[in-house]
Amino acid sequence: xxxxxxxxxxxxxxxxxxxxxxxxxxxxxxxxxxxxxxxxxxxxxxxxxxxxxxxxxxxxxxxxxxxxxxxxxxxxxxxxxxxxxxxxxxxxxxxxxxxxxxxxxxxxxxxxxx
Numbered sequence: 001x002x003x004x005x006x007x008x009x010x011x012x013x014x015x016x017x018x019x020x021x022x023x024x025x026x027x028x029x030x031x032x033x034x035x036x037x038x039x040x041x042x043x044x045x046x047x048x049x050x051x052x053x054x055x056x057x058x059x060x061x062x063x064x065x066x067x068x069x070x071x072x073x074x075x076x077x078x079x080x081x082x083x084x085x086x087x088x089x090x091x092x093x094x095x096x097x098x099x100x101x102x103x104x105x106x107x108x109x110x111x112x113x114x
Contacts, residue, residue: 039066041066042065056097068085
């Protein structure tokens with residue numbers, strides 16, 4: 001007999017927990033959660049992938065996006081200056097990735113014969 005899937009019970013638990021935390025004002029606003037998730041994702045890219053030509057652009061830019069979402073949601077800065085600053089940050093990171101000091105990403109080859 002096939003085991004029943006855990007998808008529905010886990011989904012109900014997660015949705016119920018989020019609903020409970022939101023209705024009791026324990027969970028912070030969605031924008032702050034998104035900002036934290038973006039920044040944590042950027043740090044995770046740098047930690048898990050190491051410093052290479054791809055991660056030196058995507059990691060810090062994700063962190064910048066998290067900071068920008070937080071600043072915008074707290075009404076500390078408007079969208080236009082944040083977007084302009086983001087374009088400059090992304091351009092600088094792309095120039096940095098072209099440097100010979102930043103190593104290329106090393107790919108692991110999977111040997112199907114092994």
